[in-house]
Amino acid sequence: MIAFVSGGARSGKSRHAEALARAYHAQRGGRLVYLATAQARDAELSARIDRHRRQRGDDWHTLEAPLYLDTALAEVKREETVLLDCLTLWSSQWLYAGGGSDAGGEAMLTRVLDMARERRIALVVVSNDLNEGLPPTDSETWRYLAFLQRLHSLLARKADSVQEVIAGLPIEWKTAKEAIS
């Protein structure tokens, strides 16, 4: 089961995605894994990460994956449940901190989705909808937006469930044929 959850800033997307992951986990057992893309680079980020961790509760096993999502996912066992939060931050780190290529980023995401599929991992991916404001006026922002949108389209195509979150409430764009698989 692969689910893609996105929305605007403070739309409640992470909270909704957490609830979704918990629902999958309740059916499956194993660990509830939080695949964190954020790194505590300064005190503000560290406090933010701690706050999120407290909100989620302590029953999550956290794996950090600022760049190599595939290496982190390799530590997850068959049929466990993973919440990846969030793809937007990962995509900027991939391009700018890691100096990765667009094609390399797409290949990484494809590998992660294939791994989840093969090992029957329930994977919930969270991301931000950034493309419905005024189009960028500089080429680097265009490049970033186009990269993120390619990841989103790839994910939407491969996911079983695609949900847009507004005010904490999900709108179904693609509905899984069976709730748990």
Next chain:
Amino acid sequence: MQLFIGGACSGRRALVAERFPDAVWYRLVSGEESEGWRNSLGSTHSLIVTGWADWLDSAIGEVADDEVIRARWRELLSALGRAETDEAMTVVLILDEMGRGIIPMAPAQRRLRDLNGWLVQDSVAVCEAVWYVRHGLMQRLEGSG
């Protein structure tokens, strides 16, 4: 006419290309009064019209009065509608959703965003089908079938 609306890089082109494989694509030329699309008539069953945001951006640079710009696109939409009937073809408009971010600081950008929103609303009024495209998926907002 049909309208496909979505944000930047939302996957509209790929979906339109899939649904209208033999279409002629026409990109509006900036600053032109936009009759160039007429050259494609007679050779196709569907005409895809793109480049609206650039067309608007260019008009904003030339024309101070928003109502003049609005009259221009209304005339363009009517002409496309008449051509669709006369030539028994389908006209497809690809338009941008750009109204969901922070209000821009620059007046020209605010104007672009406002005019684009009105262009979308005027287009919806003359289209039988409206599709909203998001991350390569689409939902029908108006029309049936």
